[in-house]
Amino acid sequence: MTHSLRTLFIIFLIVFIILLFVLENSSLLLKHPPIWPDEALFADVAISFSDKGKMASNLLGQSIPGLSEHAFWTPPLYFSFLSSWINLFGQTIESLRLSSIFIAAGSLIIMFLIGKVLFKKTLPALLGTLFLLLDPGFSQSSRIARMDILVFFLSLAALYLTAAAVVRKRPFLYPISGFFTGLALITHPLGAIGLFTICSVLLFSPASFKERISSLTGVLLPSLMVVFIWLLSIRRSWDIFLIQNQLQFARKATETSYISQIFTTDPSWTLLLLINALIFFIMLIITFKSPTFINRLVIIGIFISSVSLIWSKEMWYLIYFQPFIALGTITIILNFLRNNEIIKKIVLSTLVVLLLILMNNYMTRLRIVDSNIDYHDFTQRLSNQLPERGTVFLAVIPDPYFDLRAGNDLQFREFSPVPIQNKAYRELLNGADYLILNMIPNKIIQDYVKKNASSSSIINQPNGYSATVVHLVDKVKRN
Structure with missing residues (x-):
């Protein structure tokens, strides 16, 4: 097969995978997850911004100080995006949820590009994309009109740019990566996962001190500049900003961790998380032996996103460690294919179990399509x-x-x-x-x-x- 034919075939495969993803999730659009109250709150703020030019909501009356004048309890980028989407495609729940599906489809493309940069081969990149596509957490986040999928997309773009800067020796990409992490931060505080992961990987790289400082500065300066500009724009309402965010932290303090709920109520999710933990520990062993860029990225990414998931407590945040799990899974496959038969069988058996669990969740979602909920x-x-x-x-x-x-x-x-x-x-x-x-x-x-x-x-x-x-x-x- 010639190079041009191979390229066309790869493009066809990617388009086919994304079309399947869009069609499958469109069939579940209003069924799973059910329409969440968060979606009404976020949409109301975006509609207000579209109609009146201010990010505010009256859905909670005067119970949240200042909310009827400005919604400060979540950073503004998602509201701006959603407002623009509403102006173009309307404010129905179908329209708003479709926006998340299209962002998720873009995330799959970026995931493939990350795989190409790190593994330098098409098959591992496609396999990593497939693991992400089948993940129930990613799929769920792609069907709800919340900011998580936008944060995920921006953070994934930043990871791709950083990987390209390191692997392909293109330092001019660091500031662009930093800009994307800044955008993720002014979408949701958990945009910090991408920034902390990138900075930690660069900090612990084997490069010279000068190179590390240069790359860190290249990422941090534009990222912090984006956040600073946003904070500067709300300086006159700083007291309301603090009050609204204090209420958010108070809510976190009283919530039960979603992880603890999973371990007590959902055996399939429990097994999936335990396999993810096994992937982390296998990657830890591999990284100690060979601390390459991809190995450090996977270990640090899983650790930071897992800590964030435990701290933040909500089910929507399962999405953030999935790219690192997918990359770790592919790395383990490539490493153990070079080792002895016993280890190979253990690893491949584990991966088969993981795939079966993912497919089980996939089939569960398909059964929801046939349910009578309307x-x-x-x-x-x-x-x-x-x-x-x-x-x-x-x-x-x-x-x-x-x-x-x-x-x-x-x-x-x-x-x-x-x-x-x-x-x-x-x-x-x-x-x-x-x-x-x-x-x-x-x-x-x-x-x-x-x-x-x-x-x-x-x-x-x-x-x-x-x-x-x-x-x-x-x-x-x-x-």
């Missing part, structure tokens, strides 16, 4: 119970915000995802005429319903979603 049917059933005007408080998954706001002249309030004072929560509920509930995130809601419900209707979708619509008594009569 977001639009569910929201229509809820809409039938509501008036054309009024204020509705939502504590329900899937969140009906997107469909309800499109069909009625209603105002919405969401349950607070961060701890707020009881008085603030009551004010949030006092502003509502109706409640839609299928979870009770706060005891205050339960007590409020007991004291102030006028009537209620249970909405059941056959073999699907359910929720209770509560009509509250007049505001002047409430306890």
Whole structure:
């Protein structure tokens, strides 16, 4: 096969893989994960920015200081991106989730390019991309309108540029890499995973002291400059920024770690994480014997992203160590194919188990496609119970915000995802005429319903979603 034909074949394979990925995830677009309240909050800020030119939301009323004027509890880049996307493609939940799928598809291309730089061969690069594509954490993040997939894309781009700078001796790429890590940081604080990983790998490289300082400076300066410009732009609202972020940290302090939940409730995920831990320890042994750039990158990347996952506690952050696991898996395959038969069998057996688990998760997702859950049917059933005007408080998954706001002249309030004072929560509920509930995130809601419900209707979708619509008594009569 000539070089040009081989190149065309590789391009065809990559396009085919990405098309399969887009089609499979599009079939699950509104089914798994269910529409999350976070998506409503982020979309509301982006819609406000698109319509009024300010990143703000009234979904939480006045319960979060300053949120109705500016959303500082998350950095601004995702809101800017989502606002631009809304201007082009609309504000339906399908449109917003599709944006994540397309970013994820771009991430697969970058993953392939990273593999080409590090392994210098097409097959290992394709295999690494396939491991990432099949990963359930990556797939889940690609179907939700949150900033995680954008942070992932930007961080992966920074890793590619750093790898190209080191392997191909192109130091001019370091500042570009730093710029991308800066963009990741002003999308979400966990953009720091990419920056810390890159800086640690460069710091512990065998290069001369001068070369290390030069490469570190090249990455750090543009990255910190991007963050500095953002912080400078909000200097007049520094007090609100601090208050909103203190509430975020207070929420983290009270949450149960998602990792601990996995180990107590989900055997397949537990086994998958244990195999990932085995990959880390095998890579640790390999790195001690041969501390090459790729080996250091994998070890440091898995360590930093795992610490971040444990600290941050949320399920969405499983995505960040997957590229390093994929690269580590390919590195182990290439290393042990050169060793004796017994070790080869052990390693290949482990990798087969890993692939089976990934495929099991994949097949589970396919079964969801055939289920009877229907977001639009569910929201229509809820809409039938509501008036054309009024204020509705939502504590329900899937969140009906997107469909309800499109069909009625209603105002919405969401349950607070961060701890707020009881008085603030009551004010949030006092502003509502109706409640839609299928979870009770706060005891205050339960007590409020007991004291102030006028009537209620249970909405059941056959073999699907359910929720209770509560009509509250007049505001002047409430306890």
